[in-house]
Amino acid sequence: MAFQYDRYIRGGKLPHIWCPGCTYGIVFKSLLRVVDTLAISKDDIALVSGIGCASRLPGYVDFNTLHTTHGRALGFATGIKMARPDKHVMVVSGDGDATAIGGNHFIHACRRNIDITVLVFNNYIYGMTGGQYSPTTPSGHMASTMPYGNVDPSFNIPELAKGAGASFVARGTAYHAAGLDKLLIEAIRHKGLSVVEIINACPTTHGRRNKFKSPTDMLLWMKDTFMPVAAFEKLPPEKTAGKFPIGVLYRKEGLPEYCETYYGLVERLKRQREGRV
């Protein structure tokens, strides 16, 4: 039987705001399937976002949902997780939201290794405001604020996350949707901060300016550009130019998780007090 998305989508809240050809719907559906697979109660999830196209996703799903200020989703999410460490806290964010205006919160959430799952929808552009270049816009690409081609070097989000201390880092794409389900399952199961960069397409504000003739071309570009990390690592360096790995790129189990460490301290103080009595 086909998956019943309606069980997770809020009645009357569709259609969504995303443009025809946008790949966010693919990721959206993956997230719902994954929550179902993991059998997490809808009451036990807080889905937090900032500002941008990706950040509109929480409005459509029947969880506890919080659509905050630009770049700050991780600050809000950290507060929620510290208040209720027994609950699942997830963040959806775009490339600009997570790594430009929210870059400081991103690296510090990674450093703390707090048990939050962060999905970064990377469509290489500020879509909602009409196609301005973001920290992930490739060099040379056209954007409304780079009308002569992007001169700004770009972030590699998984490397940024790993360098900042995230204990689980993965990358998937909207094209490799089946693989995305598996990555999200692993990310949510992981204890600690997990980052999944999800490559997405914005045909409206990125593709049209950059010689992608159709949304399909952008998906085919994903197919040609991204390959499983195991295969990627076997290639000699001259053959990896312009290619990127997908899959679990970095994982370190057993690192102290922030809430466990903090509430472990609370327990220790409690025992000390009782011992004294």
Place this chain on the structure above:
Amino acid sequence: MGKIKLLQGNEACAEGALYAGCTFFGGYPITPSTEVAEYMAKRLPQIGGAFLQMEDEIAAMAAVIGGALAGKKALTATSGPGFSLKQENIGFAALTEIPCVIVNVMRGGPSTGVPTGPGQSDIMQCRWGTHGDHPVICLTPAYVQEIFSETVRAFNLAEKYRTPVIIAFDEIVGHMRERIEIPDPGVLPVQDRTKPTCPPSEYLPYDESKGDVPPMANFFEGYRYHVTGLNHGSDGFPVNASPRIHTDELRLLRKVESNRADIVRFEEYLLEDAEVAVFAYGISGRSAKTAVEAARKAGIKAGLFRPLTIWPFPEAQVAALSARVKGIVVPELSLGQIILEVDRCAKGRCRIEGIYRVDGDPINPAQILAKVKEAN
């Protein structure tokens, strides 16, 4: 019988928060407010509460709102530059109606200014700091004991009206040590947010038909709902159509405006027969009290109006006062901010004289006395 302690204003603020049931602090170090964070860092782990030092002031404000939405009473403390950084998220809390308390221990200056000196020049920022029209409650205690009790009141007002509440006091009161009594639990009233009693399927988080302050569900309690900083309908989902935005923003203001009798608190000292009044809050209010006493000794009928609630501004009280005195003297550690409000309410019924100082020192009673004599 409560506990007698010798505490700094900042510490008393932390104690007041704990008395009110605060179990969540998110902050960032900044002079001269840091002792609030330090005190909470020590105390919260002892009682199972959450303490977070975040990566910046913005994240600290965000974490506080997140903690509050997840059911905690949450506090942050900051000073001038940090207060500026928090503004966007303070507006978010106002529009989404998430209760929380923000302490601003005021120092001097625009920019970095005078980090170690007192100031009162954030007082308009307390009212108008975040963009857009929004409700504000701001309290201005002047004594260490009062910082304690007003912090309890700040949490109560935040919970009662589902709104952020600011406590603004200056560096001197924040760092001054005074003897205070911390009452036993139950002596001061402690208020919690009103939660919904309807089934989750019927819950509307911003249902104006439930009154100006609709019940608030915490996250994870079965009432799955949406919170957004966009203007929203009674169900919490974005609305960009007239007339809902207009009527809902009016409701937000009404939460404060129609409850002035409950929110506005002030001290009137020797005002019954006064011919000259001093309007002053915080450390300037303390200097003013001494000046008023000295004026009385000199045969001048002077009195003090000292607001404990500066926002909403005690409009009716100042209007009435202006009708029965010759003049109102307004000493403040700024170049003339709150005097604009006094002037607005006095409507030309009496003289208004300001005393301004922004050099890192307080206004002394002699300065105020001289101006009182002038205004008499």
